[in-house]
């Protein structure tokens with residue numbers, strides 16, 4: 001124990017996101033807020049990083065996982081030799097930041113699988129840290145763990161940390177790694193040990209810069225470029241009816257629309273039980289396997305569900321922003337409706353007040369939705385067939401993106417599509433044939449069971 005090894009790992013967030021925690025209810029703030037440390041500064045909890053690092057070591061050095069991170073098996077157990085001590089917010093030069101980080105908010109809802117509308121009581125605001133936010137993570141290694149091997153595991157690593165990683169959040173990269181050893185048998189080592197603690201101790205010991213390579217992340221990508229068709233596109237509006245300043249359609253909104261419509265198609269043709277999927281997902285259908293689920297029925301004790309195989313990114317929307325005014329009609333007077341049944345005042349037509357409101361929308365808009373990830377062949381065929389059918393529904397105006405899609409907003413038409421490997425999406429007939437084949441396969445397997 002007279003020699004202690006320390007690592008300083010600087011992670012940079014390549015996408016907005018972060019680790020969040022639920023906010024107190026009805027506090028007029030976001031529902032999910034960025035997790036902070038005792039000083040109120042955003043943090044990357046040690047447990048989140050330790051989990052991601054363990055997964056990385058499992059991929060690169062499966063033989064070393066139990067030895068490095070400990071295990072419990074029956075009456076045998078071993079403590080972890082890697083101690084993730086904590087994290088601090090730093091700037092691009094690696095200096096500790098003292099001011100709070102700027103956060104922004106994203107507003108999303110869930111889609112009701114029966115009505116197709118936004119599900120009641122699912123509107124939520126989520127706070128996110130911007131891309132480019134950097135954390136320094138402090139790690140101590142016990143003597144038995146070869147540091148060079150651990151550093152090698154950090155090469156080309158792009159950990160997904162925090163929430164909503166399947167909708168374009170939380171991808172990080174390792175920007176810098178420093179290592180160092182504290183030798184308590186020397187007087188300088190002992191002096192450092194006795195006079196510093198916490199992050200300062202690790203920062204003063206781990207000074208040797210280790211070369212780490214950055215990952216090459218370009219994966220198989222589907223891109224779908226949409227143009228707004230007839231009406232404007234409105235999304236993530238704040239309480240004043242304004243679009244977010246970033247003008248980015250959240251990946252969660254794109255994924256939700258495509259996913260729920262794929263489920264709808266499966267249900268309509270009898271490939272999915274009427275009540276299956278939606279909410280936590282069924283865990284067995286093509287859609288759940290591609291987009292992830294949290295179905296407990298399908299777990300083998302190790303996890304509660306499955307992470308998505310395809311990631312959907314936020315899509316920047318270009319176009320002209322215009323405000324439009326709307327007012328619900330009072331069904332009795334024909335004037336502008338009152339704020340509530342009990343309100344004593346009646347607004348007549350042309351009077352200002354009542355529920356008259358204005359919100360912004362993008363006209364002549366264009367955005368490109370991207371789906372990134374590798375799919376096994378069987379899922380790829382299913383996903384592409386369903387995507388073709390969903391795009392047909394979008395083209396027919398049956399589904400739209402963003403807000404108020406039944407009131408002229410959010411209708412889009414597809415202007416360009418790319419598929420990994422320079423292929424193309426199946427035609428509508430081929431997609432329908434996939435449905436027919438799947439139905440035959442399903443009845444075959446049911447027949448075999450009976």
Ligand SMILES: [Zn+2]
Pocket residue numbers: 276277278281282283284285286287288
């Ligand atoms: Zn499902």
